[in-house]
Amino acid sequence: MSSTATTAPLAGRTVSRVGYGAMQLERLRDDRAAAVALLRRAVELGVDHVDTAQFYGNGFVNGVIREVVGSGDDVLVATKVGADPDPDGPIPLRLAQRPEQLRASVESNLVSLGTDRIPLVNLRRADLRPGVTAEGDQVVDLDDQLEVMTALRDEGKIGAIGLSAVTTGILRRALPAGIACVQNAYSLVGRGDEDMLELCRAEGIAWVPFFPLGGAFPGMPKVTGEPAVHAAAEALGCTPSQVGLAWLLHHAPHVHLIPGTADTAHLEANIAAGGIVLDDSTLATLDAVRTRSMDVALG
Template identity: 40%
Template sequence: MTQNIDELREVSPTIDLKDLGTVHRLGFGAMRIVGDGVWGEPASRGTAVDVVRRAVELGVDFIDTADSYGPNISEEIIAEALHPYPDGVRIATKVGFTRTGPNQWIPVGRPEYLRQQTELSLRKLKVDSLDLLQLHRIDPKVDADEQFAVLRDLQQEGKVKALGLSEVSVDQLKAAGKFFTVSTVQNRYNLTDRTSEEVLDYATEQGIGFIPWAPISAGELARPGGPLAEAAERLNASTSQVALAWLLRRSPVMMPIPGTGSIAHLEDNMGAGGVSLDDATYAELENAR
């Protein structure tokens, strides 16, 4: 793209999140600023700090992390990079997983564990109240109502402003809604994986922010000669930018959070805010699988 990357704040669309306020829909996911397997320190902590700061310089005001990224390290790097946080920047985190090693994720939804991890996130992020707390997974071994109830209690106590869920069904969203206002839902969704279409449609109807994880995954669509690659060439954009632009147009509640540990990749991703898909290109990508 030829557009000045520093002007993207003006063109990136926004959303008004329940209990939280207005943020730009193109955010930053902080899972990749830690070590391989989402485990341990990154190769360069200084680079990770620089990436987070550059994201905010580019207009990002919604950063998504989790206590399990590292674990702990992602939250610590965000605080090191940004605290005291610039006005309007919201940090979303998640609880509900424990880690036993690289690429190992074990859901733990016991109320005392969720409360403990929330308290630790407050400490690591150096805040008195979390902007957005999401249940990373509903633990099937613990009654879901107990998990929803402790989130409600944490919000009522002022330790959390807004609440969300991750990898849930419409029925689970409705069940959680009996305990608290659901601000966001974070499910896997991209050009080649649309299994959460029903959840996205429900979120759109209800005005719930939909955070698609793995938003850029496009597989063969991005290969030379594929529809994504051809669209990128026509638009003078990268395939990642077009994939993100398609998501942004797909629904007004869509909030992609592409993650990276590289400033170059970050700047390329943020360029998606300035990519406008014509109707024909959008329809072509909509029909590509």
């Protein structure tokens, strides 16, 4: 049988490997009490790593986190910069890659989260799909970005630096700056970044996949569409989504999950996935599932 540790290091802390991605709280912006109750339930269930961004609901999500979590140390709050809210745009964000924009984004997060220090800030680059790619003055050299990020860390405004949507080459260039985590699209059916995952493991960097079940956009493969995943779920008495999340935790010990939802039952199921044990035979079957491209455009 293959069991997994329930906690792992992230940004200098040891936290539960199943956290919460807060983006979906935006769906509850017309019922703030429900959003607060959902996040409180997550914390009650042991979530001590919450992933957010100022552009989630144009500050609404950060406000909910501020109300529930405050500025204490019980929950590691990670945010991301590299884009700013654009509520009236075709998608509700716009790139903000320039150094002065990164600093302004950190300052905005500090205000909306009600704190003077954010434990982890991820630099969301714009090199890769899925997502918006950089053009014009938003094509910014990594060194210029890391200069301002390290300055913010030296000033005590952020505790650790992460990277998001990056290539292995970008990660290697960034290593001397001290990188705490990498967030890339990755799932059972989208394992194109296996080399980077292994590099992170060797360097003691947490791997925090987004789109952990694939299928976030039309044309993107879905973990829950795989017959092997359904067979495992039936045998284990759980859902296909839980199998997909459990596989990630079993696949490598430095994986942290940040699944998001606006539904309490779904939240509870996601967190319960951390306790699912996959035997060696099931793991081998899931490992054999074919990986496909996750190169999908936004907008």
